[in-house]
Amino acid sequence: MSTQKKLRFLRSTIKSMESVLVAYSGGVDSSFLLKISKDCLRGKMLAVTAVSETYTRKELEFAKGFCRQFNIKHIIIKTHELSDRNFNSNPRDRCYFCKKELFSRLKKIAFKNRIKNIVDATNADDRFDFRPGAKAKRELGVRSPLDEINITKKEIRSLSKKFRLPSWGRPQMACLASRMQYGTTITRERLRRIEKAEDFIRENLGIGGNIRVRDYGDLARIEVDKTNLPKLIKANGFMMRLKRLGFRYVTVDLEGYRTGSMNRSG
Numbered sequence: 009m010s011t012q013k014k015l016r017f018l019r020s021t022i023k024s025m026e027s028v029l030v031a032y033s034g035g036v037d038s039s040f041l042l043k044i045s046k047d048c049l050r051g052k053m054l055a056v057t058a059v060s061e062t063y064t065r066k067e068l069e070f071a072k073g074f075c076r077q078f079n080i081k082h083i084i085i086k087t088h089e090l091s092d093r094n095f096n097s098n099p100r101d102r103c104y105f106c107k108k109e110l111f112s113r114l115k116k117i118a119f120k121n122r123i124k125n126i127v128d129a130t131n132a133d134d135r136f137d138f139r140p141g142a143k144a145k146r147e148l149g150v151r152s153p154l155d156e157i158n159i160t161k162k163e164i165r166s167l168s169k170k171f172r173l174p175s176w177g178r179p180q181m182a183c184l185a186s187r188m189q190y191g192t193t194i195t196r197e198r199l200r201r202i203e204k205a206e207d208f209i210r211e212n213l214g215i216g217g218n219i220r221v222r223d224y225g226d227l228a229r230i231e232v233d234k235t236n237l238p239k240l241i242k243a244n245g246f247m248m249r250l251k252r253l254g255f256r257y258v259t260v261d262l263e264g265y266r267t268g269s270m271n272r273s274g
Contacts, residue, residue, distance in 0.1 A: 011163045019048050021153050025125040027052040029118045031110065031150070032082070033063075034071030037129035039175035040164045041154060045127070046080050054121055055080050058110050060087045061196045062183040064203050074175065085113060089185075089194075096194045100140070102185065107141035111148040126150045132158045137267065179218045180267060188223045198223060201253045208250075213243045218265040226256040234264035 009017075022028065022045055030042045032055040045053045057071045068084075075082035087109055089095045094105040114126050128145065130152035145152070154164065168176035184199045205221040205228065217233040228250050232240050240246070240260060250258045 009158070011159075011166065014157050014159050014163065015167060017157045018044060018153055018159065021157065022048040022127075025049075025127075025151075027123045028125045028127050029054045029056055029114055029121070029123045031114060031126065031128040032057050032071060032075075033129070033181065034067045034074065034175075035129070035181045036168060036175050036178050037131050037154060037161070037164055039074055039173055039178075040168045041127065041129045042074070042080060043078060043171065043173055046078055051081075052123075053080075054117075054123060055082045056114055056117060057082065057084050058087045058113070059084055060089055061199050062089060062106075062185045062194075064181075064184065066207075067181060070175075070178075077174070083117065085117070087113065090196060095185075098185070098188060098190055098192055098194050100190050101143075102190075102194075103139065103141035104144050106183070106185075107144035108147070111144055111150050114150075115148060128152055130155045131161055131164060133161045179216070182267075187220055189225070192223075192225060201255075205250050205253055205255075209240070209246060212249075213240065213246060215240055215243075220265060221250070222261075228255040228258050229261050230259065231261045231263075231265040237262065237264055 027049060028045050030038065030045055030053065032038045032042050034057065042055055055075055057068065059068055072082065089106050089109065092105055092109070095102050111126065118126050126149070128150055130139075130142070130145075131154040134155065165176055184202050185194050187202050188194055188198065202221050202223055206219050209215050209219050209221070209230070209232070215232055215236050217236055218231070220231040222229040222231065230240065237260070247258045
């Protein structure tokens with residue numbers, strides 16, 4: 009099926025829902041889904057962004073700005089994953105507990121606002137990643153129209169660029185907890201350390217694209233897009249900066265950025 013035909017099906021699907029609450033993170037996928045939902049349903053939709061220690065401040069600022077730009081009603085809620093031992097002990101299925109809290113909260117908001125459907129921005133490519141949060145989505149009746157219509161990440165970026173959405177070229181984002189090795193306790197301090205390390209690489213070294221500082225306790229493993237590896241390796245100051253943040257050892261992964269690499273490394 010062509011991308012344009014998928015887009016027509018997406019619009020038809022969203023219109024048939026009559027009203028939607030979009031779980032909005034500010035990423036490429038959810039920004040695209042949110043804009044299409046606004047175009048199809050006008051005032052019969054709502055964006056909700058969940059804020060916690062696992063969510064970066066830069067993502068929140070982008071999400072706020074996007075909703076202001078397109079005049080979308082936007083609610084920000086606070087979630088409390090770190091208070092849940094099932095989550096902060098960092099098991100392999102930690103995302104299930106995070107998503108269960110989130111979607112349970114969204115159901116209450118949808119009911120209060122008389123909204124019929126909750127949607128998230130899972131796309132067709134996400135089927136091939138390890139996503140235990142999908143179980144919570146099924147349990148609570150959350151739909152994923154991008155996945156239902158088999159729309160890929162590449163198609164989302166292409167359409168977002170065509171529609172001149174400011175999100176189209178953003179790097180892939182994921183919660184900060186995804187940088188931590190399974191089985192190690194997730195704390196507010198370690199999450200902030202990861203965020204500060206990634207911000208330094210992006211802002212002080214001028215490295216764009218995908219950046220991950222994978223946290224193994226004393227050791228930081230840095231992933232950037234392969235095209236940026238030479239620039240990172242030649243850069244000065246980042247080793248000392250990360251050590252000041254509390255890492256004893258700093259490594260650069262020569263394979264470059266890979267989505268979900270912590271799932272493969274255990």
